[in-house]
Amino acid sequence: MQPTMTERLYFDPDHTLAFDARVTHVVEHEGRPAVLLDRTSFYPTGGGQPNDTGRLGGAEVVDVVEEEEGRILHVLAGPKIAVGDEVACEVDADRRRDHMQQHTGQHILSAAFEHLFDAETRGFRMGVELSEIDVELEDPSDARIAEVESLANAVVFSDLPLRIHTVDREGAARLPLRKQSEREGILRIIEIDGFDWSPCGGTHARRTGEVGLIAVTSVERAKKMARVTFVCGGRALADYRRAHRTALETARVFSTGRDDAPPLVGRLVEENKALKRRVRELAEIASEVEGRRLFEGAESWEGFRLVVVRLDGRSADELRLLAHKVVAQGPVVVLLASDEGGVARLVFARSAGEALVTVDCGNLLRAACEAVNGRGGGKPDFAQGGGPNAAGIDAALAAAKAMVG
Numbered sequence: 085m086q087p088t089m090t091e092r093l094y095f096d097p098d099h100t101l102a103f104d105a106r107v108t109h110v111v112e113h114e115g116r117p118a119v120l121l122d123r124t125s126f127y128p129t130g131g132g133q134p135n136d137t138g139r140l141g142g143a144e145v146v147d148v149v150e151e152e153e154g155r156i157l158h159v160l161a162g163p164k165i166a167v168g169d170e171v172a173c174e175v176d177a178d179r180r181r182d183h184m185q186q187h188t189g190q191h192i193l194s195a196a197f198e199h200l201f202d203a204e205t206r207g208f209r210m211g212v213e214l215s216e217i218d219v220e221l222e223d224p225s226d227a228r229i230a231e232v233e234s235l236a237n238a239v240v241f242s243d244l245p246l247r248i249h250t251v252d253r254e255g256a257a258r259l260p261l262r263k264q265s266e267r268e269g270i271l272r273i274i275e276i277d278g279f280d281w282s283p284c285g286g287t288h289a290r291r292t293g294e295v296g297l298i299a300v301t302s303v304e305r306a307k308k309m310a311r312v313t314f315v316c317g318g319r320a321l322a323d324y325r326r327a328h329r330t331a332l333e334t335a336r337v338f339s340t341g342r343d344d345a346p347p348l349v350g351r352l353v354e355e356n357k358a359l360k361r362r363v364r365e366l367a368e369i370a371s372e373v374e375g376r377r378l379f380e381g382a383e384s385w386e387g388f389r390l391v392v393v394r395l396d397g398r399s400a401d402e403l404r405l406l407a408h409k410v411v412a413q414g415p416v417v418v419l420l421a422s423d424e425g426g427v428a429r430l431v432f433a434r435s436a437g438e439a440l441v442t443v444d445c446g447n448l449l450r451a452a453c454e455a456v457n458g459r460g461g462g463k464p465d466f467a468q469g470g471g472p473n474a475a476g477i478d479a480a481l482a483a484a485k486a487m488v489g
């Protein structure tokens with residue numbers, strides 16, 4: 085195939101989105117049909133900016149690819165198109181505007197980093213929802229990011245014109261370019277009215293006002309760089325709506341206004357921590373009292389007492405704390421059980437002392453666990469376990485009690 089020069093209408097500052105063109109070649113691209121045109125306004129993926137989509141002679145343009153020789157392939161889905169056909173073309177205006185806003189916004193944002201902190205942009209990627217630039221800035225503090233954002237938006241609010249200069253390398257050397265181009269031959273320089281000059285082949289707004297709000301959504305430090313994620317124009321509006329809705333829904337949970345929610349939530353978290361501390365202290369006191377009461381009310385055996393109690397709803401931690409309190413009262417064997425949401429919990433303990441050395445809580449527990457279809461173990465003076473059959477708790481306690489006697 086002969087190389088073909090396609091007239092690039094997307095460089096046209098008038099934003100030609102509807103145009104007529106002639107099909108010069110029909111080819112295949114990765115298994116799909118594709119055509120070359122004598123002129124096109126479909127932007128091919130490049131320079132960090134995704135391709136345009138749209139319609140071409142009744143077919144759908146699903147991808148636009150620029151090959152090394154400068155051939156622009158329009159990858160199609162739909163009816164077949166033949167060489168020589170004159171086709172009516174239309175670029176998807178919403179997608180183009182979105183890309184144009186993010187891309188031009190990137191020029192402004194990168195220039196603002198350079199103006200304020202001499203921080204160069206090393207990379208740019210435009211995603212479906214977010215875009216990001218890698219900036220040579222070691223300390224991207226909140227204050228600095230806010231300064232950059234303010235300058236970028238001041239440039240938007242001033243509605244400055246963008247100008248396109250077509251120059252050779254000598255001409256480019258006379259301009260205060262933010263970054264040098266590695267391209268040979270004629271260069272396309274995008275000027276934002278005295279604020280920024282950059283060589284670029286992308287699609288741009290005619291005035292900075294078209295970009296709309298520029299908002300930084302997050303900053304990530306990576307080595308000596310800052311990865312700055314941002315949204316512009318329509319995406320900034322969508323992001324604001326989402327953030328606003330989230331903030332309102334959160335505030336509603338706490339029955340407060342949107343802007344009052346953060347300090348209120350902060351206070352509630354602190355209160356919750358203090359309450360948990362207080363609950364732990366009170367549980368300690370309560371189990372002390374309960375432990376003494378259980379010891380005093382227990383049946384006496386030869387030289388020690390036997391406490392056998394079922395306390396449904398208690399956790400293993402609560403049973404353990406209580407067992408230790410009972411054991412501290414004097415010579416005793418304590419067999420505690422609980423049905424915690426249908427699960428059996430067992431905690432057995434005994435005091436030290438000569439009368440009790442023959443009682444092995446580990447053995448008692450292993451035997452008791454059979455009745456609750458569970459497992460557990462421990463030492464002669466303390467053992468814990470449980471099982472999924474809470475209906476067997478009474479039988480488990482009876483089995484252990486029989487072994488003590």
Ligand SMILES: [Zn+2]
Pocket residue numbers: 187188191274284285286287288
């Ligand atoms: Zn550009």
